[in-house]
Amino acid sequence: AKFFDSRCLQVGDQYEVTARMRLWFTSGGYSFCNPEDKYTGFVCPRASIKSSTKGDLSGSTSDTSQYEWSVANVPGPWSTSGAWNVFHGRFTITEEMVNADTVAFFIERLRAGVEIQLDDIVIQKYAPSCSGNIVSNPDFETGDFRDWWYLGSPKIEIVSPGSNGSPYALSTKTRQHYF
16 A cells, blocks of 8 residues: 555545556466456456545554545456556545545455556546547547446457547447447
């Protein structure tokens, strides 16, 4: 975990989280996760923030108020070739974070028998632009589907080439709903 100085936080400020990660089996070889899987054995790790007031983050003190927020996920697709994969998300500072005694950033949901490598972790203020296109990552030039989500259980992937000479596009398959 990485602890923050909550004196630096202001309610309503937005932050963006970016990082790179790789997974590998403790028995050898690169592991994988499925960014589309939210609940079963191949769920990807995610980054969260936990705050605590009048106590510690373990919850061992009975007079403790704790809050936890998921702040970053793997947007997909996942590379199993040993390449570094993207971790991305955004969050807004809450009153609970500002008033907390401790605030920590940590990675969770790592499967047993799998280890993680993290690099290039950045948590910086984010100011969305309201001029021009209000859709972020509209052409998927990040090579992933960050800032996009789906309903139901379609198969989603980044394909190449995209339109108008763009290197990437988003493809959905096995859709079972109209939305």
